[in-house]
Amino acid sequence: MSDLKTQFEQAARESTELPSRPDNQTLLQLYALYKQATVGDVNTKRPGMTDFVGRAKWDAWEKLKGMTTEAAMKAYINLVNQLKAKG
Template structure:
């Protein structure tokens, strides 16, 4: 397992142990980075207008379109470290 991948997995585990809950914008950033790092570019259709949470998540993920897996993993790690 690569060093970056193990650091990413540790950061994902650490995200559940933050001292306080991040604000919604930060949570959406976590979501988008995680999805980009684990699944790549979004391929699903944008959720309907009535699904506001789904649309916000989709927008957060779609905003990272084209970001390489390694870059998304590193950004996720850096974000977690900034909140610890």
């Protein structure tokens, strides 16, 4: 797990240095995978109707409910690597 955690932390750093900004769907996916890997299942109430960004983030995270920390870390690492390869 510690090797996976190290790879995950490296991917998190690299996600802020991508050559181009990912589209909004990909950003939501990155956010949700990161939250699932670091926090686990959603543990907050869904934001109100006027908080469009907050609701989108919450919904993306909620879709990953039940995913293990390890699986979320691996998926996050893979997604960052794909984005780096796209350039």
